[in-house]
Amino acid sequence: MAAMMVEHNEEFLTPAEVANLLGVAPVTVRAWAGKGLCADRVTPGGHRRFARHEVERFARERGMPLANGQLSTTPRTLVVDDDPQVQRLLCEFLAQHGIETAIAGDGFEAGFQVATFQPNLVLLDLKMPGMDGLEVCRRIKADPATRATRVVFLSGYLTAERREAMRVAGAELCIAKPLDMAVLATQLELGEAPAMAENSC
Numbered sequence: 099m100a101a102m103m104v105e106h107n108e109e110f111l112t113p114a115e116v117a118n119l120l121g122v123a124p125v126t127v128r129a130w131a132g133k134g135l136c137a138d139r140v141t142p143g144g145h146r147r148f149a150r151h152e153v154e155r156f157a158r159e160r161g162m163p164l165a166n167g168q169l170s171t172t173p174r175t176l177v178v179d180d181d182p183q184v185q186r187l188l189c190e191f192l193a194q195h196g197i198e199t200a201i202a203g204d205g206f207e208a209g210f211q212v213a214t215f216q217p218n219l220v221l222l223d224l225k226m227p228g229m230d231g232l233e234v235c236r237r238i239k240a241d242p243a244t245r246a247t248r249v250v251f252l253s254g255y256l257t258a259e260r261r262e263a264m265r266v267a268g269a270e271l272c273i274a275k276p277l278d279m280a281v282l283a284t285q286l287e288l289g290e291a292p293a294m295a296e297n298s299c
Contacts, residue, residue: 109149109150109151110139110147110148110149110150111147111148111149111150111153112145112146112147112148112287113127113128113131113146113148113287114286114287116136116148116153117248118173118218119153119157119164120153120157120162120164121162121163121246122246123246123248123270124248124270124287125270127148128146130156131146131148135156136148136152136153136156137149137152173196173197173198173218173219174197174198174199174200174215174216174217174218174219175192175197175198175199175200175217175218175219175220175221176199176200176201176202176208176211176212176215176217176219176220176221177189177192177199177200177201177202177221178201178202178203178204178205178207178208178211178220178221178222178223178226178231178234179201179203179221179223179226179252180203180204180223180226180227181223184223184252184275184277185201185203187277187279188221188277189201191279191282191283195283195288197288200215200217203226204226204227204228204229205226205228205229205230205231205233205234206228206229208220208222208229208234209229209234209237212238212244212247213244217247218247218248219247219248219249219250219286220234220235220238220247220248220249220250221250221252222234222235222249222250222251222252222269223251223252223253224251224252224253224255224260224264225253225255231251231253231264232263232264232267235249235251235264235267235268235269236267236268238268239267239268245268248270249267249268249269249270250269250270250271250272250273250285250286251264251269251271251272251273252273252274252275252277253272253273253274253275254274254275254276256272256274260272271285273285
């Protein structure tokens with residue numbers, strides 16, 4: 099993947115935007131790029147970008163429908179955590195990035211919100227009363243209507259065994275608590291983050 103200048107007369111998309119457009123996770127987009135299936139470019143600052151016409155060609159060749167024919171203009175994130183302080187912190191943080199949010203305080207409420215709010219991303223606590231985060235993630239990924247939803251675990255109990263369980267359940271990332279908001283912004287690609295996949299489950 100060679101670095102090159104990005105032409106200003108073309109529309110270029112971030113991995114997260116391509117993921118929204120094609121209904122997959124950003125890690126899948128990066129995997130396609132790594133295999134040379136979907137052409138990407140890297141800016142001088144180390145940011146991966148995809149020419150929109152290349153993405154549309156890639157989707158057309160594979161019979162993949164585009165989300166509503168265009169990019170989602172209002173990203174939606176569901177915050178699932180039983181700690182009101184964490185809920186408030188994340189919602190305020192996401193609002194600063196123009197992201198619409200909804201809150202669920204437990205796994206059962208999360209299932210309802212996933213169906214009605216239809217988030218692009220779920221920020222999911224591991225330890226909750228009743229249904230835990232792993233079961234919530236499994237249910238999201240088992241449903242054809244929601245399996246493309248990104249799931250990112252937030253936990254203060256990250257061990258190698260738990261990371262593997264999260265990965266098997268279908269999570270994209272596992273981010274440690276207490277939360278470092280700069281790290282969170284980078285991992286969720288909310289800012290101009292270089293193309294990397296640290297904290298992958």
